[in-house]
Amino acid sequence: MIPLIDSKKQFQSIQDNIVEVISEVVESGQYILGTKVNELEKQIAEHLDVKYAIAVGNGTDALVLTLDAYNVGKGDEVITTPFSFFATAEAITRVGATPVFVDIDPDTFHISPHQLKEKISPRTKAILPVHIFGQSANMDEIQAVAKEYHLLVIEDACQAFGATYKQKAVGSIGDAACFSFFPTKNLGTLGDGGMITTADEQVANRIRRLRVHGSNQKYYHQEIGYNSRLDEIHAAILLECLKQIDYWNERRASIAEYYMNELQDVPELVLPAMLPDRNHVFHLFCLRSTSRQKIIEFLGHYGIQTGIYYPRCLHLQEAYQNLGYRSGDFPIAEKVSDEIFAIPMHPFLEVENQDQVIEMLKIASEKN
Ligand SMILES: *Cc1c(COP(=O)(O)O)cnc(C)c1O
Numbered sequence: 001m002i003p004l005i006d007s008k009k010q011f012q013s014i015q016d017n018i019v020e021v022i023s024e025v026v027e028s029g030q031y032i033l034g035t036k037v038n039e040l041e042k043q044i045a046e047h048l049d050v051k052y053a054i055a056v057g058n059g060t061d062a063l064v065l066t067l068d069a070y071n072v073g074k075g076d077e078v079i080t081t082p083f084s085f086f087a088t089a090e091a092i093t094r095v096g097a098t099p100v101f102v103d104i105d106p107d108t109f110h111i112s113p114h115q116l117k118e119k120i121s122p123r124t125k126a127i128l129p130v131h132i133f134g135q136s137a138n139m140d141e142i143q144a145v146a147k148e149y150h151l152l153v154i155e156d157a158c159q160a161f162g163a164t165y166k167q168k169a170v171g172s173i174g175d176a177a178c179f180s181f182f183p184t185k186n187l188g189t190l191g192d193g194g195m196i197t198t199a200d201e202q203v204a205n206r207i208r209r210l211r212v213h214g215s216n217q218k219y220y221h222q223e224i225g226y227n228s229r230l231d232e233i234h235a236a237i238l239l240e241c242l243k244q245i246d247y248w249n250e251r252r253a254s255i256a257e258y259y260m261n262e263l264q265d266v267p268e269l270v271l272p273a274m275l276p277d278r279n280h281v282f283h284l285f286c287l288r289s290t291s292r293q294k295i296i297e298f299l300g301h302y303g304i305q306t307g308i309y310y311p312r313c314l315h316l317q318e319a320y321q322n323l324g325y326r327s328g329d330f331p332i333a334e335k336v337s338d339e340i341f342a343i344p345m346h347p348f349l350e351v352e353n354q355d356q357v358i359e360m361l362k363i364a365s366e367k368n
Contacts, residue, residue: 002344002353004305005284007183009348010248011190014240018190021236028232033212036235041195043242047162048169050177050197052204055230056211059158059180062194063091063128065228066154066176069206072097072125079119079151080128081111082313083333088130088156089314097125098323101315103330107273109133109286109340112332113141120145126152131160131170133272133309134186134252134283139165139173154178158194159283161187162249166277171197181230181238186252186283187245189234251347252282255354259285259343262358268365270339284309285345291365292341298364299343304357307342 045053074096082101089099105112109132129137146153153174163170171177181193214225270288296306313333315325
């Protein structure tokens with residue numbers, strides 16, 4: 001079997017270090033919001049060149065706490081993409097605001113900046129672009145619209161740790177950004193974890209308070225908050241992973257380059273667009289084909305795992321029936337969700353296995 005993602009191999013490559021730091025945490029006697037979390041926040045802020053990094057329980061909470069910290073809530077609208085993991089929109093709804101979707105660009109799968117302005121209303125508070133699959137959204141255009149209309153920009157960088165846009169790390173461009181350390185993300189841990197980055201001191205302090213029950217000082221609560229913290233164990237593991245992340249991202253990029261070269265002339269396959277002004281970290285490597293079903297079945301027959309990210313757009317989810325969207329409202333996102341599929345991509349994918357994937361893709365598309 002050639003798996004789509006192999007988090008286990010990634011963690012096993014540093015297993016001895018992981019076991020050692022877990023023992024350190026056990027012996028430290030500090031398990032929640034201790035020195036490892038402080039150190040991780042400091043190192044991530046340095047790595048991304050941002051002022052503040054605040055660790056939270058997971059990527060979804062990162063989005064929820066950020067929106068809450070900016071007082072985005074009831075009656076507000078947040079513009080986002082219909083083509084993302086559900087949590088992007090869910091967080092907006094969770095704080096009481098309404099997601100307003102804008103169709104995507106068919107080549108990059110990002111929110112289309114040209115259609116943003118039409119969706120801005122007096123209720124719009126923020127734009128929430130997603131750096132989908134590991135490549136940055138069109139931040140200059142998004143920032144320009146946000147500036148003109150005095151909107152916040154909150155980056156959903158859950159799939160894109162280490163990606164850059166015009167030499168700047170994602171997470172250092174908008175007003176704030178949210179990361180996830182779910183095991184399969186390019187920077188992940190052995191469980192759940194998340195991080196928020198921002199240059200705004202007030203917002204950073206508010207998030208630090210929100211994550212511990214709205215409390216600045218133990219047992220004194222200034223507001224209603226959350227219980228959303230990163231465990232010391234996960235911070236310790238992430239500190240080890242952080243040492244590897246540049247290498248892991250480089251490996252992903254070179255595997256992607258090989259796919260791009262080998263698959264460029266295969267009929268019926270549309271390759272992912274890689275833009276010259278940004279560095280793609282390939283959380284996933286996604287192709288498009290109108291013959292998707294046949295191709296994934298053929299690959300599956302030969303033990304090659306594929307995945308569909310995402311089979312249903314956010315505006316068409318059952319949970320969002322109340323928003324009144326219909327199929328056809330965002331034709332590009334819907335077409336992409338009908339055609340897209342991911343092929344094996346992880347830093348430890350061996351060249352023989354990658355060659356097998358390529359060969360089977362070539363045979364599968366000739367058969368169509
Ligand atoms: C994974 C992910 C999230 C949620 O992160 P969790 O840590 O699983 O809560 C949010 N947005 C995007 C785009 C994601 O890929």
